[in-house]
Amino acid sequence: MSQARDAVTAPSPLKQWWLKWRFHLNILLLLIPLGFMPKYFADAKMFRGESGLGANPIENIAVGPWSISLSELLAEAPRQDGPAGYFKAFNASLCSSCGSEVKAAYLRIGKPRSLRAAGTIFFGNPHRMSTSLPVPARTRADAELWITLEGWDGSLHQASVPLAKASPATLAWLNKQGGKP
Amino acid sequence: MAQQSKKSKSRLWFLVHSWLALPIWFFVLIVCVTGTLAVVSQEIVWLANPDVRASKPNDDAERLSFQQVLDALKQAEPDMAVRYISQPDGSHFALNAAVTFPDGTAPILYVNPYTGAIQGKSPDFNFEGFTRALHGWWLVPFTNGYSWGWYLVSLLGLPMLASLVTGLVVYKRFWKGFFKPTLRFNHGARIFWGDFHRLSGIWSIWFIAVISITGTWFLIQALLADNHITLSTEPITPVIAREDVPLSDSKAPVPRIDLDEATRIATTQVPGLDVTFAQLPSNAYGHIYLGGRGWYPLMFQTASVNPYTRKVDASFLVGDRSALEFVTESMRPLHTGDFGGLAIKLIWAFFGLLLSMMVLSGLLIWTKRTAQATAAALKRADRTPRATKVTGEAATEMQP
Numbered sequence: 001m002s003q004a005r006d007a008v009t010a011p012s013p014l015k016q017w018w019l020k021w022r023f024h025l026n027i028l029l030l031l032i033p034l035g036f037m038p039k040y041f042a043d044a045k046m047f048r049g050e051s052g053l054g055a056n057p058i059e060n061i062a063v064g065p066w067s068i069s070l071s072e073l074l075a076e077a078p079r080q081d082g083p084a085g086y087f088k089a090f091n092a093s094l095c096s097s098c099g100s101e102v103k104a105a106y107l108r109i110g111k112p113r114s115l116r117a118a119g120t121i122f123f124g125n126p127h128r129m130s131t132s133l134p135v136p137a138r139t140r141a142d143a144e145l146w147i148t149l150e151g152w153d154g155s156l157h158q159a160s161v162p163l164a165k166a167s168p169a170t171l172a173w174l175n176k177q178g179g180k181p
Numbered sequence: 182m183a184q185q186s187k188k189s190k191s192r193l194w195f196l197v198h199s200w201l202a203l204p205i206w207f208f209v210l211i212v213c214v215t216g217t218l219a220v221v222s223q224e225i226v227w228l229a230n231p232d233v234r235a236s237k238p239n240d241d242a243e244r245l246s247f248q249q250v251l252d253a254l255k256q257a258e259p260d261m262a263v264r265y266i267s268q269p270d271g272s273h274f275a276l277n278a279a280v281t282f283p284d285g286t287a288p289i290l291y292v293n294p295y296t297g298a299i300q301g302k303s304p305d306f307n308f309e310g311f312t313r314a315l316h317g318w319w320l321v322p323f324t325n326g327y328s329w330g331w332y333l334v335s336l337l338g339l340p341m342l343a344s345l346v347t348g349l350v351v352y353k354r355f356w357k358g359f360f361k362p363t364l365r366f367n368h369g370a371r372i373f374w375g376d377f378h379r380l381s382g383i384w385s386i387w388f389i390a391v392i393s394i395t396g397t398w399f400l401i402q403a404l405l406a407d408n409h410i411t412l413s414t415e416p417i418t419p420v421i422a423r424e425d426v427p428l429s430d431s432k433a434p435v436p437r438i439d440l441d442e443a444t445r446i447a448t449t450q451v452p453g454l455d456v457t458f459a460q461l462p463s464n465a466y467g468h469i470y471l472g473g474r475g476w477y478p479l480m481f482q483t484a485s486v487n488p489y490t491r492k493v494d495a496s497f498l499v500g501d502r503s504a505l506e507f508v509t510e511s512m513r514p515l516h517t518g519d520f521g522g523l524a525i526k527l528i529w530a531f532f533g534l535l536l537s538m539m540v541l542s543g544l545l546i547w548t549k550r551t552a553q554a555t556a557a558a559l560k561r562a563d564r565t566p567r568a569t570k571v572t573g574e575a576a577t578e579m580q581p
Contacts, residue, residue, distance in 0.1 A: 026207035029319075032330065036320040043322060044307065049287040079325060082409040096260075096283060101432045103465040121420070123463040125262035127281040152429035152465075 049128055054091045058166060063149045064157025066098035068105065070147065070166060077173035078135040087132045088170055092122055092147075099126030106148040107133050109163060115156060118148040135170060137177040139163070191351060198347035199547055201340045206547075209341075210540045212334055215316035216392075217533030220518050220526055222309040227274065229308075232291045232301030235275045242295040247459045248441040253297025254278060254290070266440075267458035268294070270474075271522055275300055317399075327403035335403060338396030345389045348382055358383045371549045378542040381535045388532040395516035398509065414503050418485045418495040420466040425489055437462070437488035443469040447484040450493045454482055462488055468495075475499040478521060479514040 011019075045051050054071030061068050073089035080086050094102055106112070108119025122129040133145075144160040151157075164171040218225070227233050245253070247266050254263055264279040264287075276292040289303040314320055321330025349355055364376045382389075405412065429435045438446075444456050457473035472483030477499045484496040502510060514520040518529030 022204040025204050029205060029208040029333075030211070032333075033315055033320040036322065036330075039322055040311075040314060040320045044310065045305070047287075048303075048305075049281065049285045053285055093285060100434060103426075103434070116423075121464060121466065123467070125264065125281050125463075127262055127283050128285045128287060129464070151432060152434050153432050154428045 053093055053128070056165070056167060058161055060095070061147065061159050061161060063147055063159040064155070066102060066149055066157065067095045068147060068149065068159075069093050070107075070145070070161065072167045072169075073130065075167075076169050078170055084134075086135045086137060088135050088167060089130060089132050090166070091128060091130045093128055094126040101151055102126065102149050103152045104150045105129065106150070107131050108146045108148070109133070109135065109139055109143050111144070111146050111160070112148055112158075115148070115150065118150075119146065135174075137174070139174055141171055141174050194347050195351045198344060198351055201344045201347065203544075203547065206540060206544045209337060210537060210544075212316060212337060213533065213537040213540055215312050217530055217537060219309070219312040219316045220533055221530045222312045223269065223274070224523065224526065226308055230301070230304070233275050234300075235273055235294050238293075238295055244294045245297050246441045247444065247456075248439045250276060250278070250292055250294070250297050251440055254280070254292065254299070257297075257299055258282075263461055264463075265458060265460040266292070270457075270519065326407040331403050332400065335396055335400035338393045338398075338400060341389065341393035341396065345386065345393060349386070352379060352382070355379075355383050371546065374542040374545045374549075378539055378546060381539055381542075385532055385535055385539070388529075389536065391515055392536070395512045398512040399516070402509075402512075412503075412505055412509055414501065414506060415497050416495055418468060420464075421468065421487055421489065421494075423466070425487065426465060427489065434465070435489070438469075438486070438491060440469065442491075443486040443488065444471060446491055447471050447486050447493055447496075451482075451484050451496050451498065453498070454484055454496070474520075479511045 042051070052071070053069055054073045055075035057069055057071035059069045061070060069092060071091050073091055078086035078088040090107055092105060092107075094105070105122040106118035106120065107122065108117070112118045120131045120133055122131045124130055141164065143163045145163050145166050146158060146160045149157050250266055251263060254261065258280075260283045262281045264281065266276055266278045268274070268276055272294075276294050278290040278292050279287070280290055281287045291300045291302070292298070293300055317331065317334060318328045319330035319333055321328040321333070323331075352358075358379060362380055364380055365372050427435050440459050440461075444459065448454050448456060453476060454471070455473035455475070456471045458471070460470040462469060468485035469488050470483060470485050472481050474480070475482040475498065480499050480502065482496070482498045485494050486492070487494050518525050
């Protein structure tokens, strides 16, 4: 119908281009899944745990008598979850012998004052667990990530790693936010 | 004059109908075909892979309880952690056990429900996941909220609904087609495909309506989620309070109730709860999460059992849903047809195939007729200014 009008008015070059190429939209649309296929399979492999713990792993961080490996899920800046703020997903795995002794693992930016403020708890199992860490945009670039491990007997042990080492992408993001205390 | 305008209106509807799926017909076709495959993807895997079948070792073999299965798994692979066990819909399917090995790999194991034997693990290529991802979001990754591929596919619900409505408007007295089905084979391809398009169209009215409305719901769902609006009334179960988890005298974990005990507690305290999956606590402060289909088969009912206090800390039943949730939560199963076993899935797959064929037959008719009709209309418009005016008015009319 629109062509009927175009027949009387002079068709613009844009319209002519559209009329000539519109069916090629099909090809463009088909290129989308083809282009994303490698990414799809890489992601599927990652979620099956076959690409290792994650990006920038820090292996065997000693936490008291135990040790833990920590890794960011993706080498990228924190993602915004609506009004809740920015979050960064981390994965961890406990040493093979300590899995049964550790009751819970927590992650926090800055040293926790008590167990109640130990940070976000890890979900999963000793071989692979994950947590979503809130990262305020005003976090200092030299901030430390504190890991707290709680034993079934009530014992507590802590260790820290530089946030910049655990997630260089987060550091770059913080620098862009103009992160001041 | 009134006659004239009625006629031109009907021609307008006809043109709208003819142009709706174009120029993206191939995209629409692939979405329909992958959707059809996705409906029966589980059954295709069942046919292709013996590991996912629940073969009975002998006639009087009985199904094991979830805890018995868990014990069998622990015995076979002592270092492996089990995340959940679930029975797919249909007793001919093996149990799925989601596990994590010490090296961090996290496959699904197919477990025999009668013996607890591990029959195999999920292959690297997940056919079900792939067809669903291709159909549902065109493989575009979810990076921030819903993927734009999801929007791309779910937007098709609107032209599909419009196709249904305009199709019924232009098909005069379509209900007569039910009593006098016409499918002429020996009048050439154009007549055959025209008959096929109309005949499958009227028998698919209900299906096209269901698929396009539920498809449009997926669009609304994404819009709501991306704008952080939730309609859910499901309570968020807080983690178990620190004081509810006893301290251990030794370094070893405090004993927790097993899956069978949790199932017993949940099914006694929550009437009508059917347990077809059991998720193990995701850390020391987590619940045993159990559930299955409710009396209304489109919805699941769940319960969270505290493994220390033995209390059902939370449950979410069919009756707990708000009226709005009843509608919105029914949308997904109505779209996928996975709420009534194999029979429903086969009906969905059949009509999915028919819908795919309608896209194809619509295209064939279009190439044979609409292209010529449009060219003819163009020529007429060139010659008689009055006709141009009518079409011109109509064209403005249809623009929202």
